[in-house]
Amino acid sequence: MNDQLRPMTEADIADERARFPQAFSRSPKELALLWAVWGGGTALTAYCLYRFGFFSGGFTGGMMKFASVVVVQLFPPKGFEQLPTFLMVIGETLAMAFLGTILGAAMAFPLSFLASKNMMPFRPIQFGARRFADLLRSFDYLIWALIFVRAIGLGPLAGIMAIAIVETGTFIKLYSEIIENLDRKQMEGIRASGGNWLQAARFGVLPQVLPMMLSNTLYMFEHNTRSASILGIVGAGGIGFLLSDRLRAYELEEACLIIILVILTVYAIDYLSTILRQRFIRGQAETGKLATHKPSPPAASAGSLRN
């Protein structure tokens, strides 16, 4: 028994290496590819740093200025006498997010049935609806806001429309994925017991999809409070307008107060939305769909669309 556990010698190792070369090192081809990818990536990074002037005095100077002027001037937060105004505008921001989300959901709900494979047998319309949703989604909120500000004018209405348009795209995608995942048996049961198409939709489809849709909508509302807080930077209403105004006027202490308020609001909404989502869809939690609400790459989660 003891001789089976004798210590390994160099010769043994060489022996093993000859027998299983791939256990010891990668093949030359793999090594070359690995070096090419990492080397290329590093070279590109270095070039980018050079191109954007990170190796110049501009970077060190800017960093010094950022540390000595911006960071120092941000604190302590000031302007507490304007707190009522700020809170009012934060209320406006939340209202923008809410209305935008609801409008988007209302527009997307009928379209999402057109975009799901099991409800829309005519493929071109289904495909077209999906691509339309992608198109709406590809532009950022700020781009839509910029367009709406020029067309409707400055103010929260432009922001609401920007959120509503992007959300229409997002919700078409999310809702149609939910609809495609639904269980047909309940619909068939209702049809078999003599229900018509409308009753099948009302009692066979809606109870299955509504909780998931509600949860996704809440999640996007949460996300949209963040977006709504920056739309004001291009003049589309909300707290972003005050923030960019204070920053551009170099009133950094007041800007700091606004940033803190925004962060607190975002936390509060996150917290509320998590509680509500858990309450609304308690029964569905086991399906595993809800777990994907954390921002993560999986394809069908709301989180994967935005960060």
Place this chain on the structure above:
Amino acid sequence: MSIGQNTLAAPAGSADALSRFEAQYAIHRRNIAISTTLFWTAFAACLVVSGITAKFDVLTLIHGLPRTTEFIVKMIPPIKLETFVDDIAEWYWGIGKWMNSLLNTLLMAYLATVLGTIIGGGLSFLAARNLAPSYAVFWITRRVLEIARTVPDIVWALLFVLAFGIGPMPGVLAITMHTLGAQGKLFAEVNENISPLPSDGVRSAGGNWLQEIRFGVLPQVLPNFMSYTFWRIELNVRSATIVGFVGAGGIGHDLFTSIQLLYFADAGAILLIVISTIMAIDMLSEKYRHRLIGKDTLGR
């Protein structure tokens, strides 16, 4: 022994049981009705309050919407079939300038992803409950990551533009800040879900903290890190197209100026470039993400 079992046992009480079931069911129905009414009332109240706070005005909307369509239509200049090439050439008169901006945008996104991932990835080991050297380090790192992530990238851009002036550098830094916050948090969650056995093994063989991370943790988490990073590039390209709105470089700057100056055709041309880039990046990233780590490992 409960009363319910008694009545079930006695056939004489079945009528009684039925009526009690009916009563229970009526209560159940009433509860559902009450909660539904409450929900819709609260919803309607929220809607009205929001409408008032955000000064939602249907008339302005009705007046404004046709102008929006008009605006979008004007973004595509008249293109005739006989002079197709010339028309396109005239529409894209600034193609050289815009392509340069687009290259800047892509490189900004790349650089910010690399920098943010390196810094955020490093911090993620300190922000994982199971790997942090001490609770204080864990807590502080978590808060730092939280602040970096919660402040939107365009606000970081505004701040950096104050110090660095107009140009792509503040844009890169702004996206880097947001990326390191987001990556740090996501990576930390990956780190918290690993098996402790390999790193225990490294430690028991006499490895220090760094060796533990390198040989015990990194091989487990790297595939997830890669997938998050590919996904982050996608998001950062979007960010890089908009930080230009506040002067932080990239194609967003060209877009912003052309819309501000009401050069509709230019805006349309740039928007078309932006949208095709974003769609192409999305498709490429998805394809490579799947090839790199296989479709099955992508959550679900």
